[in-house]
Amino acid sequence: MQYNKKVVDQLKDIQNKTVVVRCDYNVPIQNGVISDATRIEASLQTLNYLLSKNCKLVILSHLSRIKSLDDIKSNKKSLRPVYEYLKNHFADKNVVFEQDNTAKDLKQKIANYDQNTIVVLENTRYCDVNENNEVVKKESKCDEELAKFWASLGDVFVNDAFGTAHRKHASNDGIARHTKYSATGFLVANELKQLQKALNNPKKPVVAIFGGVKISGKIDTIKHIATFADHILVGGAMVYTFLKAMGHEIGISLYEKDALDLAKSLLATLGDKLVLPVDVVCAKDPESKGQTYDSKNMPADLEGFDIGQKTADLFASYINKANTIIWNGPLGLFENPNFANGTRKVAEAIAKRQTSDLDVFSVVGGGDSAAAVTQFGLESKFAHVSTGGGASLEFLTNLPLKGIENILDKNQESNPNC
Ligand code: ADP
Ligand code: MG
Numbered sequence: 426m427q428y429n430k431k432v433v434d435q436l437k438d439i440q441n442k443t444v445v446v447r448c449d450y451n452v453p454i455q456n457g458v459i460s461d462a463t464r465i466e467a468s469l470q471t472l473n474y475l476l477s478k479n480c481k482l483v484i485l486s487h488l489s490r491i492k493s494l495d496d497i498k499s500n501k502k503s504l505r506p507v508y509e510y511l512k513n514h515f516a517d518k519n520v521v522f523e524q525d526n527t528a529k530d531l532k533q534k535i536a537n538y539d540q541n542t543i544v545v546l547e548n549t550r551y552c553d554v555n556e557n558n559e560v561v562k563k564e565s566k567c568d569e570e571l572a573k574f575w576a577s578l579g580d581v582f583v584n585d586a587f588g589t590a591h592r593k594h595a596s597n598d599g600i601a602r603h604t605k606y607s608a609t610g611f612l613v614a615n616e617l618k619q620l621q622k623a624l625n626n627p628k629k630p631v632v633a634i635f636g637g638v639k640i641s642g643k644i645d646t647i648k649h650i651a652t653f654a655d656h657i658l659v660g661g662a663m664v665y666t667f668l669k670a671m672g673h674e675i676g677i678s679l680y681e682k683d684a685l686d687l688a689k690s691l692l693a694t695l696g697d698k699l700v701l702p703v704d705v706v707c708a709k710d711p712e713s714k715g716q717t718y719d720s721k722n723m724p725a726d727l728e729g730f731d732i733g734q735k736t737a738d739l740f741a742s743y744i745n746k747a748n749t750i751i752w753n754g755p756l757g758l759f760e761n762p763n764f765a766n767g768t769r770k771v772a773e774a775i776a777k778r779q780t781s782d783l784d785v786f787s788v789v790g791g792g793d794s795a796a797a798v799t800q801f802g803l804e805s806k807f808a809h810v811s812t813g814g815g816a817s818l819e820f821l822t823n824l825p826l827k828g829i830e831n832i833l834d835k836n837q838e839s840n841p842n843c
Contacts, residue, residue: 426823427625428617431608431833433471433583441540443481445579446471446610447597449586449812450486450507459506464588467812469514471585471610472543476518482543483535483578484511485526485596487564487589491550494558508545518543526551527571532578549596564595572599582832585610587813590826597828605843607832612812617829619809620820623788627749629655634740634771636661637754637793640684644691646822650751651695658700658740660732660756660767664720667692667701673721676707678729700743704733711761731757732767741774750775750787752794753818759797768797776806790817 433439448468453460475482489502496502505522512520519542523531526546535544552563552571563571572595576582582604584590584597590613593599601607609617631654635647640663651657659667665678670688692699706715707727717733718724732740737756744750752775759768779787787807789798792814804810811817820826833840 426820426825427621428826428829429835430614430617430829431835431837432614433474433585433608433610435835436581436606436608439475439478439480439581441479442581443483443535443579444475444581444583445483445485445575445600445604446475447582447584447586447600448484448486448610449588450484450504451488451588452507454488454501454506457506459510462510464812465507465510467612468585468610471583471612474611475583476515476541476543479540481535481538481540484543484545485549485575485600486586487550487594487596488548489550491548491553492560494554494556497551497554502548502550504545504548511543511545515543520545523547527574535578549594552595565592567593567595567599569595569599571595573603576600576603579604580606582607583610584608584829584832585612586828587613587616587811587816590616590813590816590828591819591824593827598831601829601831602840603843605839607840609829609832613829616811616813616817617820619788620790620811620817622786622809623749623751624821624823627653628784628786629749630747631749631751632656632658632743632747634658634660634744634750634752634756635754636663636756636768637791638662638679639681640666640688640691641681643754643818644684644687645824646753646818647691649823650821651698654751655698656700656743656747657695657698658743660702660736660740660771661754662729663754664702664705664732665729667699668720668723674723674725675729676723676725676727678707678723700739702732702736703739704735705729706731706733706757706764706766708763711758711764715763730761731764734766734770737767737770737774740771744771744774744778747778748785750778750785751821752787752789753791753821755793755797759800765797769801772798772801772803776803779808780806790814790821
């Protein structure tokens with residue numbers, strides 16, 4: 426997929442406009458306190474740019490999922506803590522919170538605010554449930570009326586929410602289709618630029634590393650990456666489906682029965698391109714200490730939780746020669762320190778390769794993989810750590826990103842449908 430979307434700083438006449446900005450403020454909140462504000466910080470470049478142009482901002486975001494009125498009444502999924510954060514951050518600005526994100530008088534209210542006001546609307550997914558507690562999914566199924574209403578709140582639309590870029594929702598695709606002028610924010614623009622670097626004419630050799638739990642969720646990504654990668658290294662729980670398909674004993678390890686045929690066909694088509702672990706770390710359960718075994722000879726009563734040291738060294742030997750490295754999925758149960766070694770060693774090998782040669786391009790995508798890199802304190806050593814879990818995976822699969830497709834292209838003056 427090749428995108429050439431307009432970026433916010435390429436919008437002409439942005440000065441003094443009212444701009445609807447879709448951010449990804451789906452941040453972790455415990456007891457009303459934001460435990461990780463990375464996503465908010467990542468949005469500031471775009472907000473600062475628009476404020477420097479004396480714009481009025483109307484900010485939209487979802488937070489978690491809304492399945493019933495209880496979710497709304499409990500206030501646990503309210504964007505209010507995000508509003509408090511922004512109010513604190515932009516102490517010299519007027520920052521207001523609008524609880525009713527579909528209020529009839531909202532447009533008028535916004536019109537009455539001074540320039541440079543930041544209006545934060547309540548969680549867009551509150552519109553997924555109506556007052557009769559029916560799940561109507563107006564946001565998540567892209568209700569046209571809702572999209573038109575939100576689009577009507579500003580003159581320009583800026584989409585800077587990469588985390589939902591693969592979803593066609595009212596607050597992203599819907600607004601883009603009903604707004605005359607639109608662009609991506611800096612965060613989305615950078616994600617597209619970096620991920621495209623990995624996919625379009627990447628410098629060879631290309632090494633891709635896959636892990637995580639299921640093959641089935643990543644099969645299309647593996648297949649697409651395999652069309653241009655030189656080596657595909659596989660770890661994580663998905664390995665056991667491959668080993669099982671090869672007829673090996675995998676003990677009580679997780680595997681996908683329904684994906685055995687899939688694994689067999691991948692083994693056949695990818696051949697030597699596919700590099701599987703030679704040793705694995707097994708234990709009775711995640712609380713027990715692990716022991717290393719040959720991957721072709723696992724004990725029948727144990728479960729595999731990590732790749733072994735020999736495998737980590739083998740993977741590092743491929744990484745050391747790679748010029749493009751694409752990584753998705755942890756290689757073991759890294760959240761548990763007993764089984765974090767494989768993921769850590771691979772992350773360190775990529776960081777080392779990247780810092781030894783700036784022409785190398787290393788990218789990690791996937792929510793848990795990015796969390797692992799951050800946990801090891803290595804995020805600054807990678808060329809790019811994608812902030813979008815599902816979105817980066819779909820992009821690496823060469824699927825269109827439904828949430829940004831209708832943002833204007835660079836060479837488009839305005840939306841012909843408006
Ligand atoms: P990402 O979010 O990066 O795409 P996934 O969601 O596919 O990654 O998988 C991440 C999860 O896989 C992590 O929570 C990790 O603990 C788990 N995992 C990896 N290997 C194993 C294993 N051998 N046994 C159990 N869980 C594993
Ligand atoms: Mg995940």
